[in-house]
Amino acid sequence: MTGEHSSKQYDMDLETIRSKVLMMGGLVESHFHDAMSCFRTGNAEQAEAVIQSDLEVNRLEVSLDDMCSHLIVKRQPAANDLRTVMATGKVITDLERIGDESTKIARIAKESQNGRRVNSMFNGHETVRVLASSVADMLHQSLDAFARLDDAKAVQLIAQDAIIDNDFRSIMRNLITFMMEDPSTISYALNALWVAKAIERIGDHAKNIAEHTIYIVEGKDIRHSDYVAVKQDQKN
Amino acid sequence: MTGEHSSKQYDMDLETIRSKVLMMGGLVESHFHDAMSCFRTGNAEQAEAVIQSDLEVNRLEVSLDDMCSHLIVKRQPAANDLRTVMATGKVITDLERIGDESTKIARIAKESQNGRRVNSMFNGHETVRVLASSVADMLHQSLDAFARLDDAKAVQLIAQDAIIDNDFRSIMRNLITFMMEDPSTISYALNALWVAKAIERIGDHAKNIAEHTIYIVEGKDIRHSDYVAVKQDQKN
Numbered sequence: 001m002t003g004e005h006s007s008k009q010y011d012m013d014l015e016t017i018r019s020k021v022l023m024m025g026g027l028v029e030s031h032f033h034d035a036m037s038c039f040r041t042g043n044a045e046q047a048e049a050v051i052q053s054d055l056e057v058n059r060l061e062v063s064l065d066d067m068c069s070h071l072i073v074k075r076q077p078a079a080n081d082l083r084t085v086m087a088t089g090k091v092i093t094d095l096e097r098i099g100d101e102s103t104k105i106a107r108i109a110k111e112s113q114n115g116r117r118v119n120s121m122f123n124g125h126e127t128v129r130v131l132a133s134s135v136a137d138m139l140h141q142s143l144d145a146f147a148r149l150d151d152a153k154a155v156q157l158i159a160q161d162a163i164i165d166n167d168f169r170s171i172m173r174n175l176i177t178f179m180m181e182d183p184s185t186i187s188y189a190l191n192a193l194w195v196a197k198a199i200e201r202i203g204d205h206a207k208n209i210a211e212h213t214i215y216i217v218e219g220k221d222i223r224h225s226d227y228v229a230v231k232q233d234q235k236n
Numbered sequence: 237m238t239g240e241h242s243s244k245q246y247d248m249d250l251e252t253i254r255s256k257v258l259m260m261g262g263l264v265e266s267h268f269h270d271a272m273s274c275f276r277t278g279n280a281e282q283a284e285a286v287i288q289s290d291l292e293v294n295r296l297e298v299s300l301d302d303m304c305s306h307l308i309v310k311r312q313p314a315a316n317d318l319r320t321v322m323a324t325g326k327v328i329t330d331l332e333r334i335g336d337e338s339t340k341i342a343r344i345a346k347e348s349q350n351g352r353r354v355n356s357m358f359n360g361h362e363t364v365r366v367l368a369s370s371v372a373d374m375l376h377q378s379l380d381a382f383a384r385l386d387d388a389k390a391v392q393l394i395a396q397d398a399i400i401d402n403d404f405r406s407i408m409r410n411l412i413t414f415m416m417e418d419p420s421t422i423s424y425a426l427n428a429l430w431v432a433k434a435i436e437r438i439g440d441h442a443k444n445i446a447e448h449t450i451y452i453v454e455g456k457d458i459r460h461s462d463y464v465a466v467k468q469d470q471k472n
Binding site: 055058059061062065066068069072073076077078079082083086089090093172176179180183186187190193197221223224 | 291315325
């Protein structure tokens, strides 16, 4: 996958890990989706189910980290193979964090009962709906890029995160206006604000997954670099 | 350090990495301290300096990750040695995230110019001062526990994080009251709320460092487990 290999067995072990990671990815995607629908409907039972289902994600993190360590000890991979294992380990961490953020959304949904309630002017879920669907799309694409080792797509995704951050800031301004115009909406607006923050962080983790994918494919650690800006310029 | 070793050279390489990680730890500690004093004084120049100094932390993360990979490839460590390297890699990630949170605090300090301003009733910095000092202390102790591989201390620190989370929630209730009583304080109170959130997250990362330390010393991955609760019961 990333150059010549020390052993065929290594490939098989790595593929087992990669497919488990993608399964974990599918799981956190659906938890995020469920958490958002709880925030819309205010269904406390469903919210509790999302919170409980995060335990499975946590178990996956621990067992996958363990599988990565065993792979390294057993197969003693060469530098370029080790790179893939290390980056896969980082993807696992990001997926677990995404699970945590979905759990936060579910907790808020459970406490606030309903993102919609309050008054005809204010709809907590509505303020974050568009952001949530762009981030859900970004997360799906980042897992796709990781699955196919598509570094070109990964570069696009990293650039996309800046748009997400802008959307988050405008939601915040929007909510501040609501709070000032009608202080009775403050605690509801704050719930929406925490949900928006959690969604924005899920976008950050999706971006990290894209960065790890580029590291696997190109062997470049592009974190904190202007790599993406440069790539974008090359396109224009 | 964690059992018999494959090579003396391995010990020396690992010690080089560990001392660099502790240096990185000292750096993020001082950035957190400086960011908080910016939020108190509203000194925009100092805030900008904190934001710039995070670049050094980012460079350290990339180069230390690289050193860990090289160590594994060059020394092909046995399972228990590899455990130390992997956990050290996770400590590096947590330190970089702490740097990010301090940068957020500095950005807010820069934008809001002064955490104190507004009115005689509301003092943004004052609302988070105690939380900030408990978290600064927790961070320092977690780096200490990592440096000395003190798993007993690490257990105490993990238990401590629950107190931090409670303090954060009471600050939030406190700020909501302020906003409701005087809507003109809303945007200032939100700045204080974001700062409180960043501080609370630094506490989470300090807790992670304590968990990684226990993993290095005892070889147990206690994340998402009731390990600490059990240890605490044993003490009583």
